[in-house]
Amino acid sequence: MTLDQNVSLDERLSQLEALLPSSRANLRRLSVLLSSSEQPKVAVFGKYNHGKSTLLNALIGQEIFKVADKRETLSVSEFIHDDVTWIDTPGLDADVSGEDDRRAMKAALESADILCLIHNVKAGELDRSEMQLYQQLMRQDSNYRSKLVLVLTQIDQVTPEDLEQVVSEIRSQLPDLQISKVSALRYTRGIHEDKNGFIKASGILEFLSYLNTLKGDVVELRQKEAQRLIRKARVELTELINDRKNSLRSATSNMEKYKKGFWFDVENARNKIVDRAVKLDLM
CATH class of the missing domain: 1.20.5 (Single alpha-helices involved in coiled-coils or other helix-helix interfaces)
Structure with a gap:
């Protein structure tokens, strides 16, 4: 196969995919980069039932993404809010066939500018599948470290001492990873009841501040x-x-x-x- 010079950029990248099948994800990401608007895309992904959709709904201020004890997010969905395209992905490790994981990774690798890996603080340190996910991202591009944020959710449901213990354990696993600690419940309650104490204690403001730094870059x-x-x-x-x-x-x-x-x-x-x-x- 040869590259046809008289075709569009997307067609040329498709031709390159045929020539370099092992680079398919990179080439599709390149296509997104070369055609993207200035609006940043933030993908929220992580294991099933760790609080992805709950966090997104709190950030957006609407019940946009499905929240339930059973597996609800079966496909990648997007919502634009505050000049950001938020991307909700299927929970990892919930689908035996692995199709959900493939959809989530595709969204993370090809579409997103910023990645938020959600982890329920009650689960303790990162498990093997989460570590494998991080390593997969690093193999794809070591620079993911600069745009990946680990978001510890439900910090209101553990003691401060237990929270710091979990953070210490995770830092020993991934020393260079940016960590944000949040409570969607506190934030939502603070907004609804107009209580700044809950909003400040939620950690959401610090998380958004860091995201704004990344958005600017x-x-x-x-x-x-x-x-x-x-x-x-x-x-x-x-x-x-x-x-x-x-x-x-x-x-x-x-x-x-x-x-x-x-x-x-x-x-x-x-x-x-x-x-x-x-x-x-x-x-």
Whole structure:
């Protein structure tokens, strides 16, 4: 397959996907980066029943995303609020087939500028699946560290001492990860009852302040990420071209050896025929 120069950018990226199937997620992310508006996209994802949708509803101030004890978020959904596109994703580890996880990771890897990994503080330290998720993101792009926030939810349901113990355990697992500690319940109650004490104690204001810092850097981060992905695609395409050239050289060399062997055999056969004809006095 060759790249057609007389096609649109999206078509060209699709052609590259066919050539570099292992880079599909990167190329689709690149397509998003090159066509995105200035409005930042924030993906909220994490394990099933850890408070993703509850947090989103508190931040938006409306019951937009489904909240229930059973698995409700089955697909990726988006809502625009305060110049931000919020993305709710299916809960991880809830679907035996793994389809929910694939949808969530696709949204995180391809669509989002900022990633919020939600973790219920009552669960203690990050479990193996959450650590694997973080490692997968780092393998995709080590710079995810600069736009990933771990959000500890339901801090109102543990003691301050237990909260700090969990934070300490998680920091030992992932020392460089930004951590926000929030209570959607306190925040919602503070808003409804006009009680600033609950709002301040919720941790939501600090979380939003940090998000605003990241939002201010989105345009620059997108440009840098696009440049990295383009460089990576170029390297991989160059490696592919070199592999194809090496394969062609090898095939050409084998063909030349075959041709030489073929004509050597032909010459031997001709000589034998001539010798036989001479012996039979036919020449």
